[in-house]
Amino acid sequence: QVQLTESGPGLVHPSETLSLTCTVSGFSLTGYSVYWVRQPSGKGLEWMGRMRYNGDTSYNSALKSRLSISRDTSKNQVFLKMNSLQTDDTGTYYCTRDLYRDSYAHVRWGQGVMVTVSS
Amino acid sequence: DVVLTQTLVAQPVRLGDQASISCRSSQSLVHSDGHTYLEWYLQKPGQSPQLLIYEVSNRFSGVPDRFSGSGSGSDFTLKISRVEPEDLGVYYCFEGTHGTFGGGTKLELK
Numbered sequence: 496q497v498q499l500t501e502s503g504p505g506l507v508h509p510s511e512t513l514s515l516t517c518t519v520s521g522f523s524l525t526g527y528s529v530y531w532v533r534q535p536s537g538k539g540l541e542w543m544g545r546m547r548y549n550g551d552t553s554y555n556s557a558l559k560s561r562l563s564i565s566r567d568t569s570k571n572q573v574f575l576k577m578n579s580l581q582t583d584d585t586g587t588y589y590c591t592r593d594l595y596r597d598s599y600a601h602v603r604w605g606q607g608v609m610v611t612v613s614s
Numbered sequence: 615d616v617v618l619t620q621t622l623v624a625q626p627v628r629l630g631d632q633a634s635i636s637c638r639s640s641q642s643l644v645h646s647d648g649h650t651y652l653e654w655y656l657q658k659p660g661q662s663p664q665l666l667i668y669e670v671s672n673r674f675s676g677v678p679d680r681f682s683g684s685g686s687g688s689d690f691t692l693k694i695s696r697v698e699p700e701d702l703g704v705y706y707c708f709e710g711t712h713g714t715f716g717g718g719t720k721l722e723l724k
Binding site: 589604606 | 668
């Protein structure tokens, strides 16, 4: 059964770095791509970036200077790090998996992790 | 950058009605490989989004056949033939190669 579970701190202070982990099961990170998508509270969805099955990464151009996505295939984990957090980075962060290689369709979503940026 | 515009922020409907949700792109979404990676998602209150339609018109497994997607180039539509209570929520279009979501259209009861 395919599952993705996000974890990380619920509260981050302004200007600090957010570190999130997506732990997956039921599939291999070398077979499918994993994405990060976020949703500011009460707003729409924003695509953040991708860890491709072959280890390549791609990022939303608006976040690229602050964002890094990496993985540990032995632990079935994908990591998100974003620095210089501000209050408008508050929201729910999801990791997702694609339908098939390079399909771009987000077929499985985690339950999301709520991140609040506040002093 | 590609911009996806969902003109209606909210669409009031009655149960049993047909609903159409529009998504327009600032440029053609036909990829160099010939595919168009335009998807539709539904986010119900308090839930993660769920995939309904991929590559314009392919219904994902388990999605009722009252949902259909159509369109080409830069103009796309999601249709729900007979709205049921579980269809209420916010619908997003998404283009995969550019990583762009539309702003969302909330399907709500009239």
